[in-house]
Amino acid sequence: MRATQFTDSYGPYALVAGGSDGLGAAFAGAIARRGVNLVLLARQEDRLKATAARLKETHGVDVVAVAADMADYESVKHLVGELDLPIGLLVYDAAYAPIGRFEDVTEDQLARAAAVNVQAPLLLAKLLSTPMIERGSGGIVLMSSLAGSQGSPNIAAYAATKAFNTILAEGLWSELKPRGVDVLACTAGAILTPGYQQVEGAKPAPGTMKAADVAEQTLNALGKGPIVIPGAVNKIGRFVLTRLLSRRAAIAIMSKNTGGLS
Numbered sequence: 504m505r506a507t508q509f510t511d512s513y514g515p516y517a518l519v520a521g522g523s524d525g526l527g528a529a530f531a532g533a534i535a536r537r538g539v540n541l542v543l544l545a546r547q548e549d550r551l552k553a554t555a556a557r558l559k560e561t562h563g564v565d566v567v568a569v570a571a572d573m574a575d576y577e578s579v580k581h582l583v584g585e586l587d588l589p590i591g592l593l594v595y596d597a598a599y600a601p602i603g604r605f606e607d608v609t610e611d612q613l614a615r616a617a618a619v620n621v622q623a624p625l626l627l628a629k630l631l632s633t634p635m636i637e638r639g640s641g642g643i644v645l646m647s648s649l650a651g652s653q654g655s656p657n658i659a660a661y662a663a664t665k666a667f668n669t670i671l672a673e674g675l676w677s678e679l680k681p682r683g684v685d686v687l688a689c690t691a692g693a694i695l696t697p698g699y700q701q702v703e704g705a706k707p708a709p710g711t712m713k714a715a716d717v718a719e720q721t722l723n724a725l726g727k728g729p730i731v732i733p734g735a736v737n738k739i740g741r742f743v744l745t746r747l748l749s750r751r752a753a754i755a756i757m758s759k760n761t762g763g764l765s
């Protein structure tokens with residue numbers, strides 16, 4: 504899709520939830536390069552402002568930085584409402600992963616994972632799709648993961664929240680396409696981001712990708728189907744895990760990668 508087509512379909516502003524670092528910052532860069540203005544949300548204000556300034560300088564688009572915690576949806580809704588900007592694209596990238604044995608994970612951690620990974624993308628998709636439907640154009644990208652294709656020990660709750668995003672995006676893709684709104688789940692494998700590199704016990708996974716490549720492949724897939732799986736190795740991996748193997752075998756393979764995480 505040419506930049507002008509992208510702007511027509513998904514401009515004038517894109518909101519990236521979790522847009523200051525890692526994959527979210529890569530999405531923001533790829534969107535700015537296509538000429539669409541940005542609203543970036545993240546918690547740490549310094550890093551958020553630095554990313555916003557860099558993107559403004561490099562791409563000449565307007566970048567609005569708003570410090571917000573996606574765990575507090577009511578406050579996010581208030582802040583976004585106050586901006587009163589026409590948002591044609593939502594990229595929901597922020598996530599929280601309680602890692603470790605289920606018996607060691609606290610209720611607070613589980614509630615936070617549900618708030619950041621389930622409640623916020625669901626309600627933001629509701630909030631922002633309403634004006635998109637009225638305008639007859641727009642796009643929504645929800646970040647999912649290969650971990651959400653089957654049960655994954657030691658990240659069971661995180662993996663389940665990612666499965667939620669895939670299924671939500673599939674349903675909305677079918678429902679909103681006739682209304683002019685493109686919805687897409689990005690079912691990514693391992694990505695070299697600060698978040699991934701911090702995980703203790705994370706093994707170098709085959710097919711690990713650069714954030715910029717994941718963002719580029721995802722934006723290029725918007726409007727072409729309900730799911731994108733960036734990278735050839737990950738496409739094959741998901742096919743094997745979901746179509747060839749039994750659920751029991753898929754969980755066993757996944758547990759070789761995630762069973763040692765803490």
Ligand SMILES: NC(=O)c1ccc[n+]([C@@H]2O[C@H](COP(=O)([O-])OP(=O)(O)OC[C@H]3O[C@@H](n4cnc5c(N)ncnc54)[C@H](OP(=O)(O)O)[C@@H]3O)[C@@H](O)[C@H]2O)c1
Pocket residue numbers: 520521522523524525526527528544545546547548550571572573574595596597598599619646647648649690691692693694695696697698699
């Ligand atoms: N990395 C991987 O290997 C991988 C694989 C598959 C799928 N994914 C998915 O890709 C997405 C991005 O992962 P990542 O590795 O790029 O993460 P990351 O490096 O940890 O970056 C996350 C971004 O989200 C922001 N953020 C985190 N929690 C937030 C919250 N509660 N409220 C607002 N902003 C928040 C961070 O800024 P602040 O900390 O300042 O808030 C940062 O800008 C996630 O949805 C993840 O599930 C990642």
